[in-house]
Amino acid sequence: MTRSQQPALTLFAVGMIGLGILALVYGDFALVWQPVAQWIPGRTVLAYGSGVFMLLGGLGLLLKPAVAWSVRGLFPYLIVWLLLKVPALLVAPQVEAVWLGFGELAVLLAGGWVLFARLAGLREGSPLKFATGEKGIYAARILFAVSLIPIGLSHLVYVKETVELVPAWLPYRVGWAYLTGAGQIACGLGVLFSILPRVAAWAEAGMISLFTLLVWAPAILAAPKTRLPWTAFFISWAIASAAWVVAQNIAPKQPAKPAV
Numbered sequence: 001m002t003r004s005q006q007p008a009l010t011l012f013a014v015g016m017i018g019l020g021i022l023a024l025v026y027g028d029f030a031l032v033w034q035p036v037a038q039w040i041p042g043r044t045v046l047a048y049g050s051g052v053f054m055l056l057g058g059l060g061l062l063l064k065p066a067v068a069w070s071v072r073g074l075f076p077y078l079i080v081w082l083l084l085k086v087p088a089l090l091v092a093p094q095v096e097a098v099w100l101g102f103g104e105l106a107v108l109l110a111g112g113w114v115l116f117a118r119l120a121g122l123r124e125g126s127p128l129k130f131a132t133g134e135k136g137i138y139a140a141r142i143l144f145a146v147s148l149i150p151i152g153l154s155h156l157v158y159v160k161e162t163v164e165l166v167p168a169w170l171p172y173r174v175g176w177a178y179l180t181g182a183g184q185i186a187c188g189l190g191v192l193f194s195i196l197p198r199v200a201a202w203a204e205a206g207m208i209s210l211f212t213l214l215v216w217a218p219a220i221l222a223a224p225k226t227r228l229p230w231t232a233f234f235i236s237w238a239i240a241s242a243a244w245v246v247a248q249n250i251a252p253k254q255p256a257k258p259a260v
Helices: 003-026 043-061 064-083 086-091 096-119 133-157 159-165 173-192 197-222 227-248
Strands: none
Touching (some): 003 043, 043 064, 086 096, 096 133, 096 227, 133 159, 133 227, 197 227
């Protein structure tokens, strides 16, 4: 990562650290974002282990000697995290809320994938070598782009619920619900079809960051001892930081060379 990319890496690390601490405080997974069934044997032990893993993984991202090992661990961990949403997709593929949850975690995975592709430093012959380098970054970029579409659609399908999340001091809250939904779909299509992809990714990262700060930060202030606002804040933070990671790794379009 270049010096200009370091802030996104730090934000991603803070998100992992925050989620890890919450898992250790509550002895549980991240509510609906980590749908681990209650019947799983040793579920509480697994939750504590998950918390330790995220905490150490996040701290490792902040320490240069440990970065490679951290991204090597977090990448498969995020894949498993995303796979937890697959059963719901198979059971209720017609429910848009299920695709929303899948899309949010896919954005998180896309950010972790970019970090893995950039920083894993795998040796030649590694079975995961195909997921690194520019090819890995491009694949993560496509995953990111496709994932934004169901997130944006959820604003349009669940307008009432989206409006309830819009800060009360903003005028025309219904309009904001539609605008942000359409904006996220446009950002996804922009990245997918390379229509100002860097601008589109930056815009998406900015939207999620504002959502985190305007919706969940006040919720924490209103109920600082309640678990949901803290969990939602750090989930949203992690997703936003993943979007920043992807955005900062989309190369700016080079001007065409003049014909000789």
